[in-house]
Amino acid sequence: MTAVDVRVAALAFDGVSYRYPGAGLSLEDVSFAVEPGELVLLAGASGSGKSTLLRAACGLVPHFHGGTFAGRVQCGGLDTREHGPAKLAAVVGTLFQDPETQVIMGTVRAELAFPLENLGWSAPAVARGVEEAALALGLGGLLDRPTHELSGGELQRVALAAALAGRPRLLLLDEPTSQLDPVAGDELLGVLRRLNEEWGTAIVLAEHRLERCLPAADRVIELRAGRVVADEDPRTWLARTRATPVAKLFALAGLPGAPVTVKEARRELPQLPAAPAPHEPRRLSRRERRDAPLAVEDVWVELRDGPAVLRGATLHAFAGERIALMGRNGAGKSTLLKAIAGLIAPTRGKIRAGSVALLTQHPGDHLMHETIGADLPDSEFAERHPRDVSGGERQRSALQLVLDARADTLLLDEPTRGMDPARRDALAARLCERAGVVVVATHDAEFAAAFATRVVLLGDGRPVADATPAEVLAGGWYFATQVARVLGGAGGALTPEQGAEVLK
């Protein structure tokens, strides 16, 4: 543990153990301290205790959740045993995983003003704080929008702005980029970095997408089963764990070191030929189009009093094809999946699909019975109520339900959100074994590279690129794997294994 004076530390845990009511230990003898201005990345598999640790730091554990708490947490010099979350809100801003339940007020402006009013700021200070938080997160144009009209990504930015508005000394973030496309995710991390560097805000960030966050981190704290198993600088931690694609690439290629950034990795490598430009997709014959088990033909979805989300989308897929549907937030990925599943009626065009199973963005919605066993008799959680298991366990159960469905076409909407890399790889392997058509909407280029035979990039409501993963993801800027960015798309390598082959 880094030696930090807990009286000046932004956050200090001292021998903290905690169990939720009626559950096992979620945190066990956790001790560490975060200095002012430090950016700490919290790593660990699903269920390792990251979210509980963040909840303990903001005082929700134990004040709000109850349970058994031992040890001491000091947040901005305030002992969480003596000060509840409302008092701690003056020094700590918190952002959880689900933006839907983190936005309370009806408009963005009121949402940003709410925490400032609770801090007792004067009216002019509140107005100024709202404007500044909105500018920092690029929400200027959304200030008077009703919050119920915002997308998941926009809601996440609003929730973050509300957490930041009071200029807290410490910011606690639980997977803040999980709802965001790569561009928005990078922008958000840029904002966090600026806050950290210019305002000196200490940040504790729990994330699974480590390759994205490691370059900005000063330290990595790794949790396993509620215990701190590592607390070291990112370089040392990465060299030991090889937890990012580039670190794996260097290990497989027999290269020394474990670069943290793409720039650093590129410096170590020779100049390689650039990625080939994607080919024009082959035009299908009329017969091929007719025989395709999944046919989306010139489909428009035009919302009443709203935009046209899909604008003449056309997609044909054949048995054995595994398609990664990618694109920025709001590009129409979820709408296209819902239209294929028959949940949304296209305003123009036609869709032909056999039996379809869709996993929506809220996997818990698929488990509606009293026990998980009612849907999944063989599940290890068969006797338990869906709400009595963790979010990750619920997500896996819902995924299992959809994967088990006898359907010609399997549609998954952001199935890897909040999933740790090991489970993500297991899901990719399972999809590769599946017959029929698989279409997965995802922001996760690493996942797409692991399972897809074809990548369709949506833009302006229709496919703007449709080719093999190597063609689309190797030459991309944002929609590219980390290995592809390091190698500049050479050889169409996307994964560490493919990259190592190219380097050899």
Add this chain to the structure above:
Amino acid sequence: MSPLHATRAAVGGGWCLALAAVPLCSQHPAVLIAVLAIEAIAALAAGLGRELRRTAAWGVPFAVVVVVINALVTRDGATVVLRGPSLPWPGQIDITLEGIAYGGVLGLRILAIFGTAVFLTAAVDPDELLRSLRRVSLRSGVTAALAMRLFGVLRRDAHRLADAQRCLPGGRASRLAIMRAVTAGALDRATDIAATLEVRGFGSGVRPPRMHRPWSRHDYAFAASALALLAIAIGVLAGAWGQFDAYPRLSAPITPATVIAIAALFVCALLPFADRRGIVR
């Protein structure tokens, strides 16, 4: 957007309550029909036609039930239109024209009041209203904030759950099952929102500051309209615009005063919607 949307919440809310005061005070069918017509026109002007139709979809059946119940239970009225059986407890069941008419008046009043609720919920900024409430009573404010936010969250949950059940081949759940699941999930949702309120510092007990905002043309227009509507409602109470009596015989004379009151209602309630300058923020 409409001028009503652009009006400050206190004035917008006051206008909705003033409009609701008219059907609350009046039983005259002509006045009630006028209020409903005003609401339909105002809803179109405010882009709330869909919301009004949605409310009517369950409000009209509710009003019909009120008419039927009143016709069955009332013992008043001189004009028997249907002579029913004599039952042990309620006695002779007679359906009278006056009973049906009075039920109709009750139904119209209910619909008119539901109509004003549409404007209150869809066109008046709830945050501003809650803020005002929080200044007066902090804990009531948080309860209302939680309830208002939760209502929307649960409605979207129900929609999503219903969709999710249709996502598997042959899958579909009954409305009852969805309702049960949403109700069961309400506690979880409320807990999540309450946790957010905590980390945003709500429990610190600080009252929000008074925000100074200049009065816009729409604030003035709707405030004047609300005062005029209240004056008309008071006139109704005083019996100045014509009386309605259901029993023992129907009496709903349309006097010149009634016509003037109805015309004044239309002008006072709808005029503020005509000025559409500066309605987008």
